[in-house]
Amino acid sequence: MNRKSLISIMDYSKEDIFKILDLAEEFQNNPKQRLLENFVIASLFFEPSTRTRLSFESAIQKLGGKVVGFSEAANSSVAKGESLKDTILTVSNYSDLIIMRHPIEGSARYASEISSTPIINAGDGANQHPTQCLLDLYSIRKTQGSLENLNIFLVGDLKYGRTVHSLLMAMSDFNPSFNFVSPQQLRLPQEYKDFLNEKEIEYYEHDKLDENIKYADIIYVTRVQKERFSDPVEYEKVKNAYVLKNKMLEETKDNLRILHPLPRVNEIDIDVDANPKAYYFKQAENGVYVRMALICHILGVK
Amino acid sequence: MKGELKVKAIEKGTVIDHIKAENLFKIISIIEIENIDTQIFIGSNLDSKKYGKKAIIKIADRFPSMDDINKIALIDSNAVINIIRDFKVVEKKKVELPETITTYFKCINPHCITNNENVETKFKVINKDGNVNLKCYYCDKITGHNNLVIKR
Numbered sequence: 275m276n277r278k279s280l281i282s283i284m285d286y287s288k289e290d291i292f293k294i295l296d297l298a299e300e301f302q303n304n305p306k307q308r309l310l311e312n313f314v315i316a317s318l319f320f321e322p323s324t325r326t327r328l329s330f331e332s333a334i335q336k337l338g339g340k341v342v343g344f345s346e347a348a349n350s351s352v353a354k355g356e357s358l359k360d361t362i363l364t365v366s367n368y369s370d371l372i373i374m375r376h377p378i379e380g381s382a383r384y385a386s387e388i389s390s391t392p393i394i395n396a397g398d399g400a401n402q403h404p405t406q407c408l409l410d411l412y413s414i415r416k417t418q419g420s421l422e423n424l425n426i427f428l429v430g431d432l433k434y435g436r437t438v439h440s441l442l443m444a445m446s447d448f449n450p451s452f453n454f455v456s457p458q459q460l461r462l463p464q465e466y467k468d469f470l471n472e473k474e475i476e477y478y479e480h481d482k483l484d485e486n487i488k489y490a491d492i493i494y495v496t497r498v499q500k501e502r503f504s505d506p507v508e509y510e511k512v513k514n515a516y517v518l519k520n521k522m523l524e525e526t527k528d529n530l531r532i533l534h535p536l537p538r539v540n541e542i543d544i545d546v547d548a549n550p551k552a553y554y555f556k557q558a559e560n561g562v563y564v565r566m567a568l569i570c571h572i573l574g575v576k
Numbered sequence: 577m578k579g580e581l582k583v584k585a586i587e588k589g590t591v592i593d594h595i596k597a598e599n600l601f602k603i604i605s606i607i608e609i610e611n612i613d614t615q616i617f618i619g620s621n622l623d624s625k626k627y628g629k630k631a632i633i634k635i636a637d638r639f640p641s642m643d644d645i646n647k648i649a650l651i652d653s654n655a656v657i658n659i660i661r662d663f664k665v666v667e668k669k670k671v672e673l674p675e676t677i678t679t680y681f682k683c684i685n686p687h688c689i690t691n692n693e694n695v696e697t698k699f700k701v702i703n704k705d706g707n708v709n710l711k712c713y714y715c716d717k718i719t720g721h722n723n724l725v726i727k728r
Contacts, residue, residue, distance in 0.1 A: 282716075358693050380689035380714025399687050401715050465718065 278572060279386040279393040283404040283444045290571070291444070295412050297567035297576055298560070305563070309575045310339030316369035317343035318361070319396070320352060320376040325536065325558070326396050326405075330373050333565035342369060359388055366391045371573060392572050400436055405568060406535055407440040409561040414445075414492055416560065417531040417553060421448040425489055429455040430496035430516055430541055432462040437535045438496055442466060452477040453486065457512040460502060482515040488525040493518065494533045495541050520545040533557050583619035589636040591658040591665075592648065597621050597629035599652040604633070605726050606647055606680050607640075614638055626654075642669070647680060649673045650701065650708050650724065673701055673708065681710060681719065682727040688715040697727060 280286060286294075301307070315334050319327050322345060331341050343365075344350040351361060358381055365372055366389045374382055375396040382395035382402070397403040415421050426445065428438050432454050442452065442462075452470070454462050454477060461479065470477050480486065487493060498516050503509040517540060518532065534542055534554040546552050570576035595603055600620050609616060615636040624630035639659060648655050649671035659667040678698045683690045690697045690712070699710035699719070707721040 358689070377687075378689050378692050379685060379687045379717070380712065381693075383714045384689045384693070384695055399715075 279389075279395075280404050280568065280572070281382045281386055281393065281395045281398075282402045283407040283440045285404075288447055291408070291411065294408060294564065294567045294571050295415055297571060298408075298412050298563040299416075301563040301566045302560070305336055305566070308338035309570055310334060310337040310573070313339045313370045313573060313575075314368065315339050315341055315569070316365045316372045317341050317345075318350075318365060318372060318374040318376075319343065319345045320347045320350070320358075320374065320381075322346045323375050323397060326375060326403075329558075329561045330394075330396060330405075330565050333562050333569060336562070337566055337570070339569075343373075358385065362389050362393075371569065394568065394572070400434060402440065403436055404440065405561070405565055406437050407444050408568060409557065409564040410437065410441050410494070410533060410535070411444055412560050412564050413531075413533060413553060413557040418491055418529060421445065423449050424491040425451050425453070427453045427455060427487060427490045427493045428462075428496075429483060429493060429518070430498050431460045431502060432456040432496075433460040434499075434502060435496045438462075438494070439466060441494065443469070446470070446473050446475055450475065453480060453490070454478070455480045455483055455516065457481070457498065457508075457515070459508065459512075460498065483518060483522065485525065487522065487530075488527070490526065490530055492531060492533060495538075496535065497537075497539055497541055517541055517543060518546060519543045520549055523549060523551055526551065582622050583617050583632055583634060585663055586615070586617070586634050586636045586660055587663055588661045589614070589634065589638055590640060590645075591635075591660055592633040592645075592655055593630075593658055594624070594626070594654055594656045595631040595633070595652050596627050596654070597631045599655075600631035600633075602651045602724075602726060603631075603648055603655070606651060607633075607644070609633075612638060642672075643674070646672050646674045647677060650677060650681070650710075653706075653708070673703055676700055676713075677710065680726055682725040683710075683712045683715060683717065684719040684723045684725075685712065685715050685717040688712060688717065690714060 334341050362385045371392055373394045373396050377399050379399040379401040382398040386393040395402055432438050500509050530551050531553040532551055536558055597620050617634040620631040621629045645657055655671045657669050658665045679696050683697055689695050698713035702709045702711055710719040
C-alpha cells in the first residue's frame with residue numbers, strides 16, 4: 275500500500291506523477307468505479323476554497339467514498355482554540371486520508387509528520403498547491419500528447435503565483451523552454467531563475483504579451499492582483515499589457531492551448547472563451563479525474 | 577606561553593577562539609551557555625590582527641561534540657575550536673557548517689507554521705557565495721544570513 279502524503283509536487287517522483295496521470299486518464303474514460311466504498315476521507319478546510327473543496331469532494335463521491343470534515347475554521351474546533359496538532363491527531367483516528375487546506379505555510383508538512391494517515395495538501399497559504407500542479411500537468415499532456423520539449427509562456431503574477439512556481443519545477447524534468455511575461459514588480463524570483471540556470475533550462479523574460487506568443491505551445495495565464503502593487507497608479511499603467519484577447523491568437527500555433535488556474539478576472543478576455551485554444555474550463559474539469567487518481571494512488575486501491 | 581593572557585587559562589576544556597566580537601552574544605545564546613555548570617571565561621573586544629576586535633569563550637572541563645559545536649558555524653564560520661588538556665592545545669579545528677539545523681533559529685516568514693503554532697524550526701543549510709542561508713523545511717522560505725534571529 276502506498277501511504278505517501280502529497281505536500282509538495284517535489285515529493286513525488288516522475289514515476290509517481292506518470293502513474294497518477296495515467297490513472298486520471300482511465301477515470302476520465304470510465305468515471306463510474308466504486309473504489310472508495312469502504313473509505314472515509316476527511317476534508318479539512320481551515321480556510322474556505324469552494325472550488326478546490328468541491329473538486330475533491332466530487333472526486334471522492336464519484337468513487338463511492340464518504341466525506342467528513344468542515345469547510346471553514348469557524349465551523350470547527352479551531353474556533354474554540356484547538357491547535358492544528360490536536361485537530362490532526364483526532365481526525366486521523368476517524369479517517370483513512372486527510373485532505374487539508376490551511377492559511378498557514380508549512381502547516382500541511384507539519385500535519386504529515388504527526389498524522390497516522392496520509393495527508394493531501396489542498397493549499398497551505400502562499401506555499402504549495404500540488405493537486406493544482408498535477409491537473410496542470412495532466413492538461414498539458416492531454417492537449418500536447420507529451421510533456422517533453424514544450425515552449426511554455428507563463429503570464430501575469432510570476433512573483434507570488436504559487437501555481438507558476440510548482441509548474442516550473444515540475445516541468446523542469448521535461449526539457450521545456452520558458453517565456454516569462456510579467457510587470458517588473460511581479461517578475462519571477464531569483465531563486466527560481468537560479469534553479470533553471472542550474473538545470474540549464476532556456477528562459478526569456480518579457481515586459482508584455484506580444485507577437486512572441488506565436489511560438490507558444492502553452493500559455494499559462496495568472497491573475498495580476500491590484501493588491502500586489504504598493505502604488506495603484508503602477509497597477510493602472512501595467513494592467514492592460516497582460517490581457518489576452520482573441521485577436522492576438524490569430525498567428526498562434528494550432529496545438530496552442532491556453533490555461534488558467536481560475537478564478538479569472540479580466541486577464542483573459544471573454545472573447546477568447548469560444549476559441550478552441552481556450553482550455554481553462556476543461557482544465558478545471560480535469561481536476562476531478564486527477565484528484566480521483568491521486569486518492570486511489572495514495573490509498574493503494576488502484 | 578607567549579605574552580600575557582587577557583582571559584584566564586583553563587587546565588582542560590574547550591576554547592572557542594577567533595570569534596568576531598560582534599558575534600559573541602549570538603554564539604553565547606546558540607550554545608546555550610546557561611546550561612553549562614563548569615567555569616566559563618569570556619573575553620570580548622580583544623585586539624586581533626585579523627578582525628580588529630575578536631572574542632573568546634573558554635569552557636572548563638567540558639568537551640562538547642562537534643555536532644553541538646558546529647552550529648556556531650552558522651553565526652561565525654571562522655571560529656576555531658581548541659581542545660585543552662594540561663593547559664596545552666591538543667587539538668585545533670575549524671567549525672564546519674552542518675547540513676541541517678533544528679530549533680535555534682526563527683523562520684523569517686511570519687506566515688510559517690513555526691511562527692504560528694508550537695512547532696520547532698527545521699532548516700536545510702545553504703552555503704551560497706560564503707553566505708549562510710537557511711531554507712525552512714516547512715514553508716520553503718529562505719532566511720538570509722542577515723536575518724538570522726535566535727528563537728528562544
